[in-house]
Amino acid sequence: MGNLAYQVREKQNEQQKQVQKVRKKKKFRFSVGEKVLYAGFFIGVVFGSVQIVSNQVSLYDVNADIQALESKISSQERANNELKLQVVELSTYERIWAKAKELGLDLNENNVKVVQD
Template sequence: MAAVRIQQKVQKVQQEQHVQRAPRKKQKRSVRWTVGEKLVFVSFLAFALYSSVTIISNQFTIYHVNKEVQQLQANIQEQEKQNRDLYVQVQELSTYERILAKAKELGLTLNENNVKVVQD
């Protein structure tokens, strides 16, 4: 009887070894992040978000400033053109012949003894 019990124990051990030798299914390992890793990751995300918003904000501001500069340059060019046109008009209206004609039209006469030459 003792031999039967020993033989049964040996068979159980062999069966257990046979069961243990069966290929194990790979279990998915769940990734465990430590508090420090989470803090670093969240800090990185916050920095990336802040940097993105800052860059976009600065680009938006630069765009508007450039637009204003271009508008001011266009206004300056328009004003310079008007100034040149007015200068030409002043030169045309201040000719000696025109002033003399306008004076005669208003009934003034030219007294050559009373004329003084003024130079700029």
């Protein structure tokens, strides 16, 4: 009988070990809500990174346009300064007097009128 009790106890221990082994085999699964949250987070990260990249590209394009406009402005300012210099050179008194003599005009001091502000 003692041997029989020992055998029963041994069978119970084996069954408990098998139950414990089955519990160890159980794998952790994500619930549907967790899967939705992870998918939403992943989509948000992808969307945010795409937005950042597209904003950087648009900033690059705008900066390129600004630099092109600044170069056009500087070249136009240079041309304007050259034209102002030509105006100053062409409007000197000596040049105007020489041009008037070429055209046959003469300075008559009796015909000069002074205009005051």
